[in-house]
Amino acid sequence: xxxxxxxxxxxxxxxxxxxxxxxxxxxxxxxxxxxxxxxxxxxxxxxxxxxxxxxxxxxxxxxxxxxxxxxxxxxxxxxxxxxxxxxxxxxxxxxxxxxxxxxxxxxxxxxxxxxxxxxxxxxxxxxxxxxxxxxxxxxxxxxxxxxxxxxxxxxxxxxxxxxxxxxxxxxxxxxxxxxxxxxxxxxxxxxxxxxxxxxxxxxxxxxxxxxxxxxxxxxxxxxxxxxxxxxxxxxxxxxxxx
Amino acid sequence: xxxxxxxxxxxxxxxxxxxxxxxxxxxxxxxxxxxxxxxxxxxxxxxxxxxxxxxxxxxxxxxxxxxxxxxxxxxxxxxxxxxxxxxxxxxxxxxxxxxxxxxxxxxxxxxxxxxxxxxxxxxxxxxxxxxxxxxxxxxxxxxxxxxxxxxxxxxxxxxxxxxxxxxxxxxxxxxxxxxxxxxxxxxxxxxxxxxxxxxxxxxxxxxxxxxxxxxxxxxxxxx
Numbered sequence: 001x002x003x004x005x006x007x008x009x010x011x012x013x014x015x016x017x018x019x020x021x022x023x024x025x026x027x028x029x030x031x032x033x034x035x036x037x038x039x040x041x042x043x044x045x046x047x048x049x050x051x052x053x054x055x056x057x058x059x060x061x062x063x064x065x066x067x068x069x070x071x072x073x074x075x076x077x078x079x080x081x082x083x084x085x086x087x088x089x090x091x092x093x094x095x096x097x098x099x100x101x102x103x104x105x106x107x108x109x110x111x112x113x114x115x116x117x118x119x120x121x122x123x124x125x126x127x128x129x130x131x132x133x134x135x136x137x138x139x140x141x142x143x144x145x146x147x148x149x150x151x152x153x154x155x156x157x158x159x160x161x162x163x164x165x166x167x168x169x170x171x172x173x174x175x176x177x178x179x180x181x182x183x184x185x186x187x188x189x190x191x192x193x194x195x196x197x198x199x200x201x202x203x204x205x206x207x208x209x210x211x212x213x214x215x216x217x218x219x220x221x222x223x224x225x226x227x228x229x230x231x232x233x234x235x236x237x238x239x240x241x242x
Numbered sequence: 243x244x245x246x247x248x249x250x251x252x253x254x255x256x257x258x259x260x261x262x263x264x265x266x267x268x269x270x271x272x273x274x275x276x277x278x279x280x281x282x283x284x285x286x287x288x289x290x291x292x293x294x295x296x297x298x299x300x301x302x303x304x305x306x307x308x309x310x311x312x313x314x315x316x317x318x319x320x321x322x323x324x325x326x327x328x329x330x331x332x333x334x335x336x337x338x339x340x341x342x343x344x345x346x347x348x349x350x351x352x353x354x355x356x357x358x359x360x361x362x363x364x365x366x367x368x369x370x371x372x373x374x375x376x377x378x379x380x381x382x383x384x385x386x387x388x389x390x391x392x393x394x395x396x397x398x399x400x401x402x403x404x405x406x407x408x409x410x411x412x413x414x415x416x417x418x419x420x421x422x423x424x425x426x427x428x429x430x431x432x433x434x435x436x437x438x439x440x441x442x443x444x445x446x447x448x449x450x451x452x453x454x455x456x457x458x459x460x461x462x463x464x465x
Contacts, residue, residue, distance in 0.1 A: 148292070153249065
């Protein structure tokens, strides 16, 4: 692996031409699926994910019901065509883990106790992947949950930071992820600065970690604003049409 | 103009006016749902989507999905199923295990009132006087959050709709709407209801709906 090392930073810019603390371009569309109770299409650079929310509805199988609160189901799934080499379809160890951590990232904002015995189902499909799909999925899911009219304390925003060529940078793309040194996705509630997901792959020094967290949090705040804008726009737009 | 808010948006500092669809934290009122702010009286956030949650006294349209003596299990477009006890038909009737389906069969639609909702979300229904819908007319379903808009302030919108479309229209709290009339009239009525549901968040809707309904009339006159 050492011999094919590529230079990820040239003249103070990243391969994609971005600065160190720059996000990829983001596009959010709300309510794209007609049959879902809430949905969202989210693009983060070359990542394309779609989230659908159903419910609250009756929980099946029944013995998984919680008599006091709703159960959140989260399914993260990568389409076979979402990556360069065809991915074997269906759940695997990786997607099960991501589903679990993403669910836990969203759980704290949902007022589950208002809907006892029900299930709130979140389906996240990755159509195209370019590193950071779990963060894109969480962003999409939180917008879709709001669109479904589910009571929430706040939206959840998520972004990753990483280390490439010894520099801490925001929002890695696939090349940077593969040849970089470390990668750390976080999810947080922007208003209260509460972190609901933090994973780390690779190594950061303590001061790198602290600086990275700061960068990631400011990235989340930017995404939070975009999520809000997208939701508000859905209704202000259709109001002006006629 | 209506102000659209998303969950977690700051609305106000007047904690004692906080109402439905909001929550209070550190002396501030925040939005709990994605919806529009209603600032008259208490501060409320009226959701733009969401499922029907039964409340005592609501009149709903339900569909029988299962017969399980001595109950009919009724789907009321909510996350929870409701049940209708056989005694709702009165003591004089001799209803037993075998003949329940002669009174109400699976897929029958009924107009019922929510009598009781308990903590376990068991819902008991009571029949309305004219409960049977007998397959007459049309049933359309909209989000229950749009129902107040379809009825309008003190019933102004629904009155307009009934007058101009010549239909019998019954709007149930769970978002199911029963329309009865001639085929052409029902077309107009259901199109208008969908228009109201789609534009529920805009202001000046009653006037636009009136124009919309008149446009059908002029078309008919010319043709």
